[in-house]
Amino acid sequence: MQKTGLVAATDMKVFRIIFLSLVIVAAAIYLPLVSVAALLFVILLGVYIKHPSWIFIMFVISFSLSIDKIFKVQLAGLDSLSFYKLAILGFVVSLFLRYGIRKPLIYPALAITFLFVESYFLSDLPSRVSPLDPFKAFLGVVVPFLLLIPHFTHEVSRRIIHVLAWLPVLSLVGGYFLQLGGILSIMNLEISGVTRLQGANIAAHLAMLCFISICVCLIQIRQGQQAVLFYMLTLTHLIILVQTGTRGPLIALIPIILVYLFDQMRAFVKGRVIAVLPLILFVVAVTYMVIAQWDNYEMRSESKGLSGRDVAWSYFIEKANEYPIFGRGLGSTLVANDGSIFSGFVVPHNEYIRFYYDGGLVGAILLFLSLLLVFRVIYHRLNGIIKLYFLGMIAGFLTYSFFDNTLSTVHLIAPFCIYLNALYTTGEGRNAGKTAVKEADSQLQHTGEVSFPKEIRT
Numbered sequence: 001m002q003k004t005g006l007v008a009a010t011d012m013k014v015f016r017i018i019f020l021s022l023v024i025v026a027a028a029i030y031l032p033l034v035s036v037a038a039l040l041f042v043i044l045l046g047v048y049i050k051h052p053s054w055i056f057i058m059f060v061i062s063f064s065l066s067i068d069k070i071f072k073v074q075l076a077g078l079d080s081l082s083f084y085k086l087a088i089l090g091f092v093v094s095l096f097l098r099y100g101i102r103k104p105l106i107y108p109a110l111a112i113t114f115l116f117v118e119s120y121f122l123s124d125l126p127s128r129v130s131p132l133d134p135f136k137a138f139l140g141v142v143v144p145f146l147l148l149i150p151h152f153t154h155e156v157s158r159r160i161i162h163v164l165a166w167l168p169v170l171s172l173v174g175g176y177f178l179q180l181g182g183i184l185s186i187m188n189l190e191i192s193g194v195t196r197l198q199g200a201n202i203a204a205h206l207a208m209l210c211f212i213s214i215c216v217c218l219i220q221i222r223q224g225q226q227a228v229l230f231y232m233l234t235l236t237h238l239i240i241l242v243q244t245g246t247r248g249p250l251i252a253l254i255p256i257i258l259v260y261l262f263d264q265m266r267a268f269v270k271g272r273v274i275a276v277l278p279l280i281l282f283v284v285a286v287t288y289m290v291i292a293q294w295d296n297y298e299m300r301s302e303s304k305g306l307s308g309r310d311v312a313w314s315y316f317i318e319k320a321n322e323y324p325i326f327g328r329g330l331g332s333t334l335v336a337n338d339g340s341i342f343s344g345f346v347v348p349h350n351e352y353i354r355f356y357y358d359g360g361l362v363g364a365i366l367l368f369l370s371l372l373l374v375f376r377v378i379y380h381r382l383n384g385i386i387k388l389y390f391l392g393m394i395a396g397f398l399t400y401s402f403f404d405n406t407l408s409t410v411h412l413i414a415p416f417c418i419y420l421n422a423l424y425t426t427g428e429g430r431n432a433g434k435t436a437v438k439e440a441d442s443q444l445q446h447t448g449e450v451s452f453p454k455e456i457r458t
């Protein structure tokens with residue numbers, strides 16, 4: 001009887017293997033793309049189970065590509081960028097379950113959740129906005145801010161910082177291979193006659209990556225981390241940025257570059273003569289690059305000026321003033337343009353105006369106050385002169401928000417939030433030491449490991 005049962009069990013296993021093999025072969029023949037996607041999913045799932053931080057770093061690298069330019073998908077009212085954000089959402093939730101969350105950095109996500117609730121119960125939604133639109137807008141805006149929250153270890157955060165420093169270069173490499181495949185061109189020729197470098201993104205998004213990476217590199221240089229490498233990356237990113245022909249990030253970089261110049265001059269005055277060498281090289285390189293691209297900037301300025309932003313700002317402010325307290329609801333800016341201004345202005349290209357329109361004074365103040373709270377928490381985690389560099393980056397980001405979609409463009413806000421998370425983790429300021437033991441205990445308890453007594457840890 002036992003032998004018969006064993007034979008039956010063996011036969012059943014053989015049958016399952018044969019059946020599964022037939023399914024795989026049939027899928028490979030008739031559904032090759034689905035088969036490849038399924039295979040990639042299984043591989044990524046295996047890597048995630050063994051090394052979850054590796055998959056997160058792959059997600060960070062993916063910001064160097066414009067997914068919506070490479071894959072065109074329209075399904076159930078969602079495009080490829082929406083599916084990309086949903087994939088990030090699912091992965092980040094899994095990170096919360098594995099690593100835990102950083103409660104001091106949760107405020108922006110809570111503020112956007114309030115905006116979502118406000119949209120249905122307090123805002124005056126336009127008739128052209130469907131009941132699903134605020135939810136779609138909520139997902140699009142909140143997902144990048146969830147990247148602030150995973151409770152990564154110090155080592156993982158250091159890896160993330162190094163990847164962020166390479167994003168513009170990775171975009172150019174990806175763009176080169178996509179150009180070889182005939183998918184897109186690494187350069188973009190505008191109607192104005194200006195040629196702009198765009199890599200695997202659009203020129204404006206590549207410029208956003210440059211803004212983040214240059215800030216990362218300058219702070220790494222000041223922290224004494226592989227200074228030569230990061231100097232080379234900084235100059236490379238500046239060249240890329242100038243070649244994109246984008247003015248906003250250049251303006252946004254002025255505060256942190258002024259901090260860098262001040263820091264180098266201070267070191268020179270204190271007797272570090274060698275500090276003047278990178279300072280001179282930096283100034284000469286930037287001056288040369290700006291002069292080399294001056295004609296392109298003039299052509300864009302003559303043809304576009306503020307690219308119509310001044311007209312769009314007036315239009316959106318006038319419309320927002322009709323519902324100043326609670327606004328029109330998330331996603332309402334997407335249908336605000338009634339044809340009175342250039343059709344390209346789906347949003348006002350000014351985040352203060354945009355969230356004033358969507359969330360009114362209540363929602364906009366709450367959102368930007370939550371950001372300031374996060375900045376304050378991270379500021380107190382940093383040491384000495386690094387605080388000035390951080391303030392320079394934040395001042396540039398807030399200035400940048402006057403001219404572009406900084407909070408709603410995933411290629412800027414996602415790496416920005418990831419970097420804030422990493423700065424919080426690696427910070428060594430006066431508040432960092434007080435919470436280090438608590439965070440270590442929390443991580444050990446979350447992963448089920450045994451916590452050591454305090455006397456042993458110290």
